[in-house]
Amino acid sequence: MIRVRVISARGSTPRDAGAEMFVGPASVEGTIGGGQLEYMAIDRARQMLAAGEAEAGMDIPLGPEIGQCCGGRVVLHLDRQGPTPEDHPDVLVFGAGHVGRALALALHPLPVDATLIDSRPEELAQTAPGISTKLTPLPEAEIRAARPGSAVVILTHDHALDFLLAAEALSRGNLSYVGMIGSATKRAQFTRFVRAKGIDPAPLICPIGAGFTHDKRPAVIAAFTAAELITRLTAASSLKKIPMQQLIRGRVLDFHADPHDTADNHRYIQDGAILIEDGKILAVDDYTALAREGLVEIDHRPHLILPGFIDTHIHFPQVQVIASWGAQLLDWLNTYTFPEEERFNQQGHAPAMADAFLNLLTGHGTTTAVAFCSVHPESAEALFSAAHARNMAMVAGKVMMDRNAPDAVLDTPQRGYDDSKALIARWHGTGRQRYAITPRFAITSTPEQMAMAGQLVREHPDCHVQTHLSENLEEIDFTLSLYPQARDYLDIYETHGLLSDRLLLGHSIHLRPREIARMAETGSRAVFCPTSNLFLGSGLFDEGGLRAAGVVSGIATDVGGGTSYSMLQTLNEGYKILQLRGQKLTPLSAFHWITRGNALALGMEDRIGTLAPGSMADLVVLDSRATPAMALRMERAETLEQELFILQIMGDDRSVAQTYVAGQAMKTAV
Ligand SMILES: [Zn+2]
Structure with a gap:
């Protein structure tokens, strides 16, 4: 199923921003206003279903050419709904004994990628079909290579190896679960062992599947441990909640070309807005084209909003x-x-x-x-x-x-x-x-x-x-x-x-x-x-x-x-150095440089440095009147370029009213 949403609607258009329609291979629910526009969207959605595409955008001028002579322009966003292959956390299970094998089996139907790791081929050979296994003489290297947020469960045949692996896992400091099979006595021994190495033993879970049962049958321990793991992993993945969609309003400025190369280099929207979903930019447009009932709005007027x-x-x-x-x-x-x-x-x-x-x-x-x-x-x-x-x-x-x-x-x-x-x-x-x-x-x-x-x-x-x-x-x-x-x-x-x-x-x-x-x-x-x-x-x-x-x-x-x-202070001193060289750093070039220009230097302009839809919402909100001296100077500023130059020369962190990283506000006080 593909969801088609009206992201922005400018001029006189058949439906407002926020209208939705769901397109299946042979079904359509809802409407975005009917007519040729809707046919085009349904057609595009079915192409996506056929090609397995996850996401697409459409920017359609409404006019006689599509048989809709109401004028205006509509931006649509199409995305796939329903179960998608997710990025599951890794669970590394060390030790393919009875409990290890039972645990790998218990984790198999759950939304994790579990791997059973051992140095003994004969133990791994007894693993149930379909379970992923790894034979290695150096299990500790697997811990070093694990992705942050992975879970590690240690239940090898050897206490010394358990201690080594658990110490390695705790020293990572960024795993979401480190568990070791054993008793309270084993935990006390381990605590002395890692304290001597300067490692904090507190995050270790030992015993595993804690305290729920005295039943020591492998399948029972495995079930409780799997439950404990899933509880922990779900908590780890529920990061700070950002409202799913938010509209950031202000004077919006970004660059699509280098001011040295062309006069058509930037977009400036006086009453603009950036529509963000799940930390990503969905659309940038006039505020009136994007606003709709029920949307969370953050109003930064009269400040300028640029890419971070x-x-x-x-x-x-x-x-x-x-x-x-x-x-x-x-x-x-x-x-x-x-x-x-x-x-x-x-x-x-x-x-x-x-x-x-x-x-x-x-x-x-x-x-x-x-x-x-x-x-x-x-x-x-x-x-x-x-x-x-x-x-x-x-x-x-x-x-x-x-x-x-x-x-x-x-x-x-x-x-x-x-x-x-x-x-x-x-x-x-x-x-x-x-x-x-x-x-x-x-x-x-x-x-x-x-x-x-x-x-x-x-x-x-x-x-x-x-x-x-x-x-x-x-x-x-x-x-x-x-x-x-x-x-x-x-x-x-x-x-x-x-x-x-x-x-x-x-x-x-x-x-x-x-x-x-x-x-x-x-x-x-x-x-x-x-x-x-x-x-x-x-x-x-x-x-x-x-x-x-x-x-x-x-x-x-x-x-x-x-x-x-401060990149603003960097521009200030950069301007003076180029003056001594007999060169000029114009305000537009300056702000292009610290956004899209630096992204180009990194070859990352498809991900950062602009406000292109699909990129993460990394934004800076600039207050050109942040200090009394700036406010006084701003009274005489008549153009955007003059304002930018005041920021470039007089600005610093006091001019940064807010910074967003992937849609999340990073400054506590606005
Ligand atoms: Zn250096």
Whole structure:
């Protein structure tokens, strides 16, 4: 069955927004107003049924050509109703003994994907047909590779192995259920065992299927455990409830082209609205075209609503280093940054900082960031977990660095590779998370590590790659002394196979002509970090020169070398740097850059950076009169461009009235 809904109706149309009709292969219930429009919709719905399509949109001008001469325009949304294959949570059952086999059987008809795991082929051979099994000598690796939110039940033949697996599962910190068969005595032993390793035993369920029965028959234990699991998994999946549909009203602005290329580059709707369903954008239009009885409305007038900002270069472990006095790049790293990044190895530090970091981003209107984590995989794990819980699109990676820094922030070529690989397996493509392979820069990676980074890029061509290039003259000299064979700085990354349109090169200030030409040919991106470049005295980015040469640039904060989380303040300083270069950053180009432009730099413009129907509702609501000085200045603003320029120069987090991530309001006070 396909549901056809009128999403917006402009002008004089036969039915209002909200009208619905249900189309089956040979049936139609309800109406969207009859006539040719309805025939077209029924036809399209039946095509979808035949082709197995899940979702489609139709935008139909009403006029004589479709035999409906009432004028206006109608936008329809068609989607499949009824049971659809869902993304079921994984349940890993360790131990294919009597209880394990009974549990796998009990889980089989339930909405989970259960796998029975053992190292003993003869036990797995006794499993009932249709149950999925996995034979492995290394069961703990399955726990490391499990998707966040998975459930783990441990009932192996061996107490020591049970303890090892349960410790591994608890240290993940993001599984929805960790259960171990056994008695209260076994739990007490286990508690001592994991406390010694600094792991919190509290989330462990032991005994499993707790307390409901003293009956020890495998099928009975299995039934109670399956019930306990389902209870837990259903609770885990019922995230914060967002009203199914909501209408966000205000002055709506987004971009469909680069203002450098064409004057037809943006859409501005004075009394506009964004219709959101389940966190996704269904439609953007005049408020009157989308409004209807019973719809939840949030009125942000007179504020501007744009796609959420994107920050293409930021250091998550530097939230407590920002604003450290008085050094250029290399001293600044050694004096402030590396000692701070050591702390990300301490229990509990990374998760606490991840929450603070994401709150700062959304507080400043940023809904997607490309982040460097510390060398410790725990830092990336913490950031991804926190972003995943918020349904927030992050691109991040643990830095690979194996020299020229204190031991506590170094890995080795092999460890950097293995840890990155495990994080990619777990997080790349999980929800809205994406992985960036992250050799910090050539100074802190040996040629061996660079080669391993290149291998990761070959093995995972759809991951991003992020690093730093030509930020500071002293850095360039030191780099070239470490790689005497290199023709120039970029050549180091080129030789190791890192160049592509997935590569983000932070700073890219002091470039030689050959480097610029190779960046253009390979599509490698430059990333402009204005507040950082001024703060560290690094140099003036040549946006116009790179553009003329065909290099695509992103723009970013580079906190903590950068001095503000605000993309508005980033535009302010960027404007001044380009002034010193004799170049202009117009208000439309500026706001295009921090939304669609940065999405293009990431190759993610189909998902973020615009208000295109079907994309997640990541939005920022901007108040151009947020401070008395802005309000006074705004009295004389006559055009949208003038208003945008005031925001670009005077705005910061005080101008961010609200930020939505996947339709969820992130600022508590509006
Ligand atoms: Zn940086």
